[in-house]
Amino acid sequence: MEALLARTFSKTAGLLAVAILFVLLFLSSIAFGQTPISPTTVMDAFIRYDPASTDHIIITTTRVSRAVIAAVIGSSLAVAGAFMQALTRNPLASPSTFGINAGAMFCIVLSVTFFSVTSLEHYMWIAFLGAGLAAVLVYFLGSLGNDGLSPIKIVLAGAAISALFSSFTQGMLVLSEQNLESVLFWLAGSVSGRTLDMLEPLWPVMAGAGIAAFWLGGSVNLLALGDDIAKGLGQRTILVKTLMALIVVVLAGGSVAIGGSIGFIGLIVPHMVRSLVGTDHRWIVPYCAFMGAGLLLLADIAARFVIMPREMPIGVMTALFGAPFFIYLARKGVHK
Amino acid sequence: MTNRHITVRNRSGTVSFLWEKRAIVILLSLVAITSVCFIAGLSIGSTMISPVAVVKYLLGADDGEHQFIIGTHRLPRMILSLLVGAALGLSGLLLQGIVRNPLASPDIIGITGGASVAAIAYIAYFSETAGIKWLPFASILGAAIVSTAIYALSWNRGVTPYRLVLIGMGMAAATGALTMMMIVLSNTDVAAKAYIWMTGSVYGATWGQVYAMLSWLVVFVPLALLLNRVVNVQELGDDVAAGLGARVQWQRLGMIGISVALAGAAVAFAGAIGFVGLMAPHMARKLAGRSYAVLVPVTAIIGGLLVCSADVVARTAFLPLDIPAGVFTAGIGAPFFIYLLFRSRKPSR
Numbered sequence: 001m002e003a004l005l006a007r008t009f010s011k012t013a014g015l016l017a018v019a020i021l022f023v024l025l026f027l028s029s030i031a032f033g034q035t036p037i038s039p040t041t042v043m044d045a046f047i048r049y050d051p052a053s054t055d056h057i058i059i060t061t062t063r064v065s066r067a068v069i070a071a072v073i074g075s076s077l078a079v080a081g082a083f084m085q086a087l088t089r090n091p092l093a094s095p096s097t098f099g100i101n102a103g104a105m106f107c108i109v110l111s112v113t114f115f116s117v118t119s120l121e122h123y124m125w126i127a128f129l130g131a132g133l134a135a136v137l138v139y140f141l142g143s144l145g146n147d148g149l150s151p152i153k154i155v156l157a158g159a160a161i162s163a164l165f166s167s168f169t170q171g172m173l174v175l176s177e178q179n180l181e182s183v184l185f186w187l188a189g190s191v192s193g194r195t196l197d198m199l200e201p202l203w204p205v206m207a208g209a210g211i212a213a214f215w216l217g218g219s220v221n222l223l224a225l226g227d228d229i230a231k232g233l234g235q236r237t238i239l240v241k242t243l244m245a246l247i248v249v250v251l252a253g254g255s256v257a258i259g260g261s262i263g264f265i266g267l268i269v270p271h272m273v274r275s276l277v278g279t280d281h282r283w284i285v286p287y288c289a290f291m292g293a294g295l296l297l298l299a300d301i302a303a304r305f306v307i308m309p310r311e312m313p314i315g316v317m318t319a320l321f322g323a324p325f326f327i328y329l330a331r332k333g334v335h336k
Numbered sequence: 337m338t339n340r341h342i343t344v345r346n347r348s349g350t351v352s353f354l355w356e357k358r359a360i361v362i363l364l365s366l367v368a369i370t371s372v373c374f375i376a377g378l379s380i381g382s383t384m385i386s387p388v389a390v391v392k393y394l395l396g397a398d399d400g401e402h403q404f405i406i407g408t409h410r411l412p413r414m415i416l417s418l419l420v421g422a423a424l425g426l427s428g429l430l431l432q433g434i435v436r437n438p439l440a441s442p443d444i445i446g447i448t449g450g451a452s453v454a455a456i457a458y459i460a461y462f463s464e465t466a467g468i469k470w471l472p473f474a475s476i477l478g479a480a481i482v483s484t485a486i487y488a489l490s491w492n493r494g495v496t497p498y499r500l501v502l503i504g505m506g507m508a509a510a511t512g513a514l515t516m517m518m519i520v521l522s523n524t525d526v527a528a529k530a531y532i533w534m535t536g537s538v539y540g541a542t543w544g545q546v547y548a549m550l551s552w553l554v555v556f557v558p559l560a561l562l563l564n565r566v567v568n569v570q571e572l573g574d575d576v577a578a579g580l581g582a583r584v585q586w587q588r589l590g591m592i593g594i595s596v597a598l599a600g601a602a603v604a605f606a607g608a609i610g611f612v613g614l615m616a617p618h619m620a621r622k623l624a625g626r627s628y629a630v631l632v633p634v635t636a637i638i639g640g641l642l643v644c645s646a647d648v649v650a651r652t653a654f655l656p657l658d659i660p661a662g663v664f665t666a667g668i669g670a671p672f673f674i675y676l677l678f679r680s681r682k683p684s685r
Binding site: 092096097155156159160161163164167168170171173175263264307310312313315316319320322323324326327330331 | 440443444489490492499501502503505506507508509510512513514516517520521531534535610611614657659660662663666667669670673
C-alpha cells in the first residue's frame with residue numbers, strides 16, 4: 001500500500017493537522033445542538049464561567065461531558081480496531097465484527113432482567129465482562145481449524161456469536177417489555193446522557209491501555225512481519241500478543257460499556273489511517289486516536305440533526321456509514 | 337452396490353436420483369418422530385388434551401369438542417411451524433451448497449435481515465392503514481431486494497462464494513442498523529411488536545397463513561429437488577464444476593433465487609427464527625450422508641421438527657407466557673454452531 005504521507009516531516013505535520021481537526025470538531029460538538037451556542041460563548045464558558053448563564057450551564061453539564069465521552073470512545077475503538085487488525089492479520093477485524101457489542105448487550109440485559117441492576121455505573125462493569133467474554137470466545141472459535149485465523153472464519157464466528165447473543169437479548173426483552181425502553185437506546189449506541197462520573201472508574205485503565213498501545217507500536221510492527229521472523233529477531237511473541245489482546249479488551253470493552261453498541265469506527269478508522277501513513281504502528285496509534293475521536297464527534301453532531309428534534313442513536317449513524325465501507329473492503333478483495 | 341441403492345431417473349437423465357436404502361429408513365424414522373412430536377404438541381398446552389382425543393380429532397372422529405382449541409389454535413400453529421422450519425432448513429442447505437462453507441445460513445448473510453427491515457417498516461408505517469395481511473409480501477420483497485443487492489455487489493466477473501458471504505454480512509449490519517433506527521423512531525408499542533417479530537414466533541397462526549406458506553413450499557421444494565445434480569457438482573468447487581461443463585454462475589443464481597424465496601417466505605410468516613437454516617442441513621448430512629437428493633427431504637423434515645419442537649417448548653415451558661420460538665432455536669443453535677467450529681479442526685472436511 002502506497003502511503004500518502006511518506007516522510008517523517010509530513011507525517012508529523014499530518015498528525016498536527018488531524019489534531020487541529022479534532023479540536024475543531026470537539027468545539028463544534030459543544031456549540032451545535034438543539035440550543036445553538038456561539039463559539040465565543042463556548043470559549044467564555046471555559047475561561048470565565050458564569051453560573052447565571054443558561055448557555056454556560058448547558059455547556060458544562062451536558063455538552064462537554066458528551067463531547068469528551070464521544071472522543072474517548074472514538075479513539076479507544078479506533079485504536080482497538082487497529083490492534084485487532086494487526087493481531088489477527090485480518091483487515092475486517094473490529095470490535096463490532098468480533099461480536100463484542102452483542103456480548104456486552106447480552107450481559108447488560110441479563111443483569112437488568114434477572115438481577116434488577118439499574119445504575120449506569122454497574123452497567124459498565126457488566127458490559128466490560130460481556131465484551132471480554134465475547135472477544136475471547138470469537139477469537140478462540142475463529143482460530144480453531146487447520147487454516148488458523150482466516151478472515152472469513154473469524155468474521156463468521158463473530159457473526160454467529162453476535163446472532164446468538166442478540167437473539168437471547170431479544171428473548172429477554174420480549175419477556176419483560178418494561179425493560180425494553182430503558183435499555184433500547186443504550187443498545188443502539190449513544191453518547192448522550194452520559195456524565196463524566198461514568199468515566200471515573202474507567203479512565204485510569206483506559207488511559208493506561210492507550211499509553212501501552214503507543215509504547216507497543218514498534219513491537220507490533222515486528223509482529224506484523226510474521227510470527228517466525230519476529231521470533232527470529234528475538235521478540236517474545238506470546239507476550240506481545242497477550243499484551244495486545246489485553247489492550248483490545250480494555251479499550252473496546254470500556255467503550256462499549258460507556259456508549260453501548262457503536263459499530264464500525266474500529267473498522268473504518270484504521271483503514272483510513274493506513275492509507276495515510278502506511279503500516280508503521282508507531283504512527284498508526286496516534287493517528288487512530290485523533291481520527292477515531294474526530295469521526296465519532298462528527299457522527300454525534302450529525303445524529304443530533306438528521307431527525308430534529310429527536311436524536312438518532314449514534315450506533316445507527318456509524319453503522320449506516322460503516323456498512324457500505326465494509327462492503328467496499330470486501331469487494332476490493334481481502335486476501336491475507 | 338446395486339442392492340444398497342435405488343435409482344430414480346427418467347430416460348433423458350434430466351431427473352435422476354440415487355437413493356441409499358439406509359436413507360429411506362432414516363426418512364421413515366424421522367417422519368415417525370415428527371408425528372409423535374406433532375401429536376404431543378397438539379395435546380399439551382394450558383388445556384391438556386389426551387393424545388387419544390387428538391388422534392381421534394385428526395381422523396375426523398371427534399364430536400367437535402376440541403374443534404376450537406385444536407382446530408383453530410394449535411393445529412395451524414403446529415403445521416405452520418413445520419412448514420417454516422422446512423423452508424428455513426432447505427434455504428440453508430442451498431446456501432451452504434453455494435458457499436461451500438458449512439457456516440453459512442440465511443440469517444448470517446443478511447437475507448433474513450432484509451426481510452426484517454421491510455417487515456418492521458411495514459409494521460411501523462403501514463399496518464394501521466393497510467392491515468397486517470400484506471406483511472408477508474413486504475418481507476419477501478425485502479429479502480429479494482437485499483439478496484439482489486448482495487448478489488450485484490458481489491459480482492465481479494462472476495460471484496465467488498467468499499465475497500458473497502462477506503458482502504452479505506456487511507448487508508446484515510446495514511439492515512440491522514436500519515431496523516434499529518426504525519424501532520427507536522417508532523413508539524414503544526410498535527417497538528415491542530417489532531421485537532417479538534424479530535425474534536421469530538408462530539404465535540397466532542391462522543389457516544390462511546398455513547395455506548399461503550404451503551403454496552410457497554409446493555412451488556419451490558420440487559425446484560430445489562430438480563437442482564440436485566447442479567448442487568452436487570457445485571460442491572466440487574468452481575473450477576471442477578466449470579470443467580464438468582456446468583454453467584456455474586447461472587446455476588448459482590438459480591440456487592440463490594430458490595434459497596431467498598424459501599427464507600423470505602418463512603420470515604414473512606414466522607419472523608426471523610434463527611439458526612434453523614444453519615443446523616438442519618448439518619444434522620441431515622450427519623444422518624444421511626452427502627447425496628443431495630436425500631438431503632432435501634431429510635433437511636426439510638429436520639428443519640420442521642426443530643421449529644415445531646422449539647415452539648412447543650416455548651409455548652408450554654413458561655405458562656401462561658408464550659415465548660417466541662426463536663429464542664429456543666437460538667438456544668439449541670448456538671452451542672451447535674460452536675460444536676461445528678470445534679469439529680472443523682479435523683482435517684477430514
